[in-house]
Amino acid sequence: xxAIEHVSKVYATRQGxxxxxxxxxxxxERGENLGILGRNGAGKSTLIRLISGAERPxxxxxLRGMRVSWPLAFGGAFQAxxxxxxxxxxxxxxxxxxxxxxxxxxxxxTELGIYFREPVLHYSNGMLTxxxxxxxxxxxxxxxxxxxxxxxxxxxxxxxCHVELFHKRKDRAFIxxxxxxxxxxxxxxxxxxxxxxxxxxxxxxxxxxxxxQATMSSCPDPVESP
Amino acid sequence: MTTESTPTLLHSLxxxxxxxxxxxxxEIITRFGRENLGVLWLVAEPMLFTLGIVTLWTxxxxxxxxxxxxxxxxxxxxxxxxxxxxxxxxxxxxVANNKPLLFHRNVQIIDxxxxxxxxxxxxxxxxxxxxxxxxxxxxWMPAPQDLLEVIFGWLMLAWFGASLALLIGAGTAFxxxxxxxWHPAAYLLFPLSGAAFMVDWLPVGMQKYVxxxxxxxxxxxxxxxxxxxxxxxxHDAGYMASCCLVLSxxxxxxxxxxxxxxxx
Numbered sequence: 001x002x003a004i005e006h007v008s009k010v011y012a013t014r015q016g017x018x019x020x021x022x023x024x025x026x027x028x029e030r031g032e033n034l035g036i037l038g039r040n041g042a043g044k045s046t047l048i049r050l051i052s053g054a055e056r057p058x059x060x061x062x063l064r065g066m067r068v069s070w071p072l073a074f075g076g077a078f079q080a081x082x083x084x085x086x087x088x089x090x091x092x093x094x095x096x097x098x099x100x101x102x103x104x105x106x107x108x109x110t111e112l113g114i115y116f117r118e119p120v121l122h123y124s125n126g127m128l129t130x131x132x133x134x135x136x137x138x139x140x141x142x143x144x145x146x147x148x149x150x151x152x153x154x155x156x157x158x159x160x161c162h163v164e165l166f167h168k169r170k171d172r173a174f175i176x177x178x179x180x181x182x183x184x185x186x187x188x189x190x191x192x193x194x195x196x197x198x199x200x201x202x203x204x205x206x207x208x209x210x211x212x213q214a215t216m217s218s219c220p221d222p223v224e225s226p
Numbered sequence: 227m228t229t230e231s232t233p234t235l236l237h238s239l240x241x242x243x244x245x246x247x248x249x250x251x252x253e254i255i256t257r258f259g260r261e262n263l264g265v266l267w268l269v270a271e272p273m274l275f276t277l278g279i280v281t282l283w284t285x286x287x288x289x290x291x292x293x294x295x296x297x298x299x300x301x302x303x304x305x306x307x308x309x310x311x312x313x314x315x316x317x318x319x320x321v322a323n324n325k326p327l328l329f330h331r332n333v334q335i336i337d338x339x340x341x342x343x344x345x346x347x348x349x350x351x352x353x354x355x356x357x358x359x360x361x362x363x364x365x366w367m368p369a370p371q372d373l374l375e376v377i378f379g380w381l382m383l384a385w386f387g388a389s390l391a392l393l394i395g396a397g398t399a400f401x402x403x404x405x406x407x408w409h410p411a412a413y414l415l416f417p418l419s420g421a422a423f424m425v426d427w428l429p430v431g432m433q434k435y436v437x438x439x440x441x442x443x444x445x446x447x448x449x450x451x452x453x454x455x456x457x458x459x460x461h462d463a464g465y466m467a468s469c470c471l472v473l474s475x476x477x478x479x480x481x482x483x484x485x486x487x488x489x490x
Contacts, residue, residue, distance in 0.1 A: 011489065049490060052329070052331060053331030054328060054329045054330075054331065054488070054490060055488055055489060055490065056485070056486050056488070068331075070329055070330055070331070071329070078326065079252060079256055079326070079327075081255075081256045081259075082252065082255060082256060086252070086255060089248075089251070090248050090251070090252050090327075091330075093244055093245075093247055093248030093251065094244060094245055094248045094330050094332060094333060095244075095330075095332075096240070096241075096244050
């Protein structure tokens with residue numbers, strides 16, 4: 001079980017405090033999934049960071065009754081001077097997993113070849129994304145947090161991510177945030193829209209989709225967040 | 227508030243141990259690399275500094291004709307400086323350098339600070355032990371008179387360095403000014419820290435001002451343990467412990483506040 005209870009997040013800016021998320025609540029059980037639609041700057045990534053525990057909410061609380069992943073395919077957590085293998089070791093140590101049995105999977109999935117044992121600073125963006133995704137899959141979580149970043153990469157990588165996540169791990173829970181309504185339609189059984197800092201629930205994915213499309217055409221773009 | 231479901235203390239300690247181990251391994255590889263001496267640089271680097279100081283002070287005759295052998299005076303003095311200064315200096319960049327790792331829920335600001343403190347204390351201690359043994363073996367330096375008091379003084383300096391590191395490390399998460407101020411402060415504190423003089427050599431009027439600095443007490447304790455009655459020393463373990471306690475509590479409080487402010 002994962003419970004988000006009355007969570008709000010305020011960021012300090014030069015123009016004063018800015019409330020990014022307002023009183024957000026929902027629950028997710030193992031095996032369930034939730035798609036969250038929102039435009040650029042709606043606070044999707046902020047919400048994912050709060051759920052993962054990387055940042056703390058300004059108010060409200062988050063109860064994690066299952067093992068929640070870090071934001072999937074997040075490449076920023078790499079230390080540039082460490083090799084791909086070193087980064088695997090680091091993540092395994094932090095989560096208390098033996099890294100050795102995982103080396104074949106990560107090597108095979110990332111297709112890094114000799115670069116697996118070279119410093120990450122020599123990697124291309126594509127290589128970084130593959131390593132990030134493979135590390136996320138190396139640790140077994142009950143609930144995966146997927147930011148739209150996962151959608152980058154070529155078709156082949158995309159398909160393999162799809163197999164790993166939605167076929168091999170379909171018994172797990174996941175939360176997928178994206179601005180792309182079609183992705184949500186494809187993968188999610190439930191959908192919400194993050195709009196003006198509030199999380200709006202909908203009875204069906206189609207209803208969320210329609211509302212989202214309507215706001216896209218009626219409202220001006222909100223301020224882009226970095 | 228963010229909570230895992232009812233974690234036990236034992237469970238939490240397990241996570242803590244894992245995270246510190248992971249950070250230590252990572253820090254050693256990123257800082258010293260795998261080439262040439264590798265992790266041995268942890269001890270070699272402070273040793274080189276201390277050797278340089280020993281050479282300079284011997285050449286300058288800094289023990290002012292007192293009964294103290296100059297090599298031992300320099301080794302005990304500069305090693306003391308390494309203890310309180312290096313932890314704090316390395317802490318200034320700890321949060322910024324490790325920020326991506328804070329993405330993992332169990333990696334917290336306190337962990338990256340503790341890792342750096344442990345490494346600096348380990349390096350300075352290793353350097354002190356190796357150099358002392360070497361010089362004692364060569365006969366350039368006497369063996370310590372009271373080993374227990376040496377260890378006690380050393381631990382007090384370690385505590386002072388650690389509490390300073392927590393305070394400064396957490397402070398940098400609030401403002402970069404902390405880092406900018408620490409470096410001149412460390413530079414100015416060095417000559418006042420008791421490394422290059424014995425308190426007893428100072429005019430009586432100055433002694434009480436110098437003794438306001440906590441690390442002076444630690445250095446004097448260390449030297450009393452080392453040289454015994456060869457030189458009168460001035461120190462108050464209670465005063466130094468009180469200072470360290472206040473700094474530690476303030477440091478831990480700031481670390482906690484800083485953890486709540488982490489943003490990506």
